[in-house]
Amino acid sequence: MGDRPLLNRRLAGHGSTIFAEMSALAVKTGAINLGQGFPDTDGPEEVREAAVRALRDGRGNQYPPGPGVPELRAAIAAHQQRFYGLDFDPDSEILVTAGATEAIAASMLALLEPGDEVIAFEPFYDSYAASIAMAGATRVPLTLRAPDFRPDLDRLRDAITPRTRLLLLNSPHNPTGMVLTREEALALAEIAVAHDLLVVTDEVYEHLVFEGEHIPLISLPGMRERTVSISSAGKTFSFTGWKVGWVTACPALVAAVRTAKQYLTFVSAGPFQYAVAEALALPDSYFTGFREDLRGKRDLLAAGLARAGFAVHRPQGTYFITTDVSPLGEKDGVAFCLALPERCGVVAVPNSVFHDDPEAGRTQVRFAFCKRHETLTDAAERLAGLGR
CATH class of the missing domain: 3.40.640.10 (Type I PLP-dependent aspartate aminotransferase-like (Major domain))
Known part of the structure; x- marks a missing residue:
């Protein structure tokens, strides 16, 4: 095999995904997982x-x-x-x-x-x-x-x-x-x-x-x-x-x-x-209700994040909120996310991993709001301590 790496060079740098890493951290710490984009309840x-x-x-x-x-x-x-x-x-x-x-x-x-x-x-x-x-x-x-x-x-x-x-x-x-x-x-x-x-x-x-x-x-x-x-x-x-x-x-x-x-x-x-x-083939009421439920969850978490001191970029769609941690005195989203489960019991994902140039999203952090209302309320209360 010589000195050639086992992994195809085209996939260098594409090892474990950030989602797997942060979800494992959530399990290890018992934190609320607002990192990976999956609901915590089943569909219809x-x-x-x-x-x-x-x-x-x-x-x-x-x-x-x-x-x-x-x-x-x-x-x-x-x-x-x-x-x-x-x-x-x-x-x-x-x-x-x-x-x-x-x-x-x-x-x-x-x-x-x-x-x-x-x-x-x-x-x-x-x-x-x-x-x-x-x-x-x-x-x-x-x-x-x-x-x-x-x-x-x-x-x-x-x-x-x-x-x-x-x-x-x-x-x-x-x-x-x-x-x-x-x-x-x-x-x-x-x-x-x-x-x-x-x-x-x-x-x-x-x-x-x-x-x-x-x-x-x-x-x-x-x-x-x-x-x-x-x-x-x-x-x-x-x-x-x-x-x-x-x-x-x-x-x-x-x-x-x-x-x-x-x-x-x-x-x-x-x-x-x-x-x-x-x-x-579900009726229009399903699609409308689904969207409006997520709109309410977006607003609930956005308000909690703003109270905690994040700069909140309110999304027009999806079920993710991008925030900026600079107002909290933070300079690096990756370090912030790695420490957050121990600090507050919440998991988020740093946006820099979605960039070729990590500097472009250095202080941005993503939260998923496709969770139950009580989960989001609990997360917002835990995060409130950051701004104190």
Whole structure:
């Protein structure tokens, strides 16, 4: 083996994720985990029962079809039509994946080659960096800066080179909570068309927009044939462990992503696919109630964080709040987060780990508010001691 490292050099620096590290710290200290983005209650009972029914009826207990079970693909198509007026062929334009994370990885592996450049909003969900690295491509960050985290479209235009192949965009944006405006979305579409770029959009928080509206880029002029639109059931229905995601795109792009996907997981989540098909057909009142419940939780935690002395950047969407610890006299978000469980019994995540340039998010810290009201109230009370 000689001196060569065991880990593929492309994955150097992509060891254990910050989420695993901080969640382990939460378990070790008994702290309230507001770091990793998972709810502390399950989603709708009728959806859970649909999964049990599928298991008992023997639906999905063996390998499901490679593209996903027909019932789920039809439900995804109906969802896209219902919420956005978009028509997709369930047989050729929809692909079910092992969560959005696999959809992103399969898209990067399918669409990129060594030497290609990918422009992505920074800070970015950590799997973006790993997926781009595994494809042998180069990540080019477009930094979203506090306090409003709007994308600098002039800087984006300047970042495009002859090697730019793809834009990897996330709105509503994790971790900042930024939601693209219609004007920004149209400008991004125009840039993609003008430079003949592929676009991959991560839209898993599509039903968690508190201010503004969610605009799928695939719906805009010139984008249908160049956009891979990704979403999932985990965030919308609070069953993150089921790992059911999907791709919607034109047939050629779906075929490309499916080619990579079939050699990753092949298939997954058989019985859960039938349950998610039923979940996507829930009445509007579910989606509205879900959003309003999270809006209340956002406001509850935001107020608690402000009382504790954080600078709070109120998110327009998602279920995360980005804060700044500078007003607390802190200079480093990583050190702050590592000490926080012992100091206050709360776990958060430093934003700097989502940046190529750690200095860009050095003092920013992310909290998840997808928890029970009493959990958030308890966390806010524990954090109040920081400001004393």
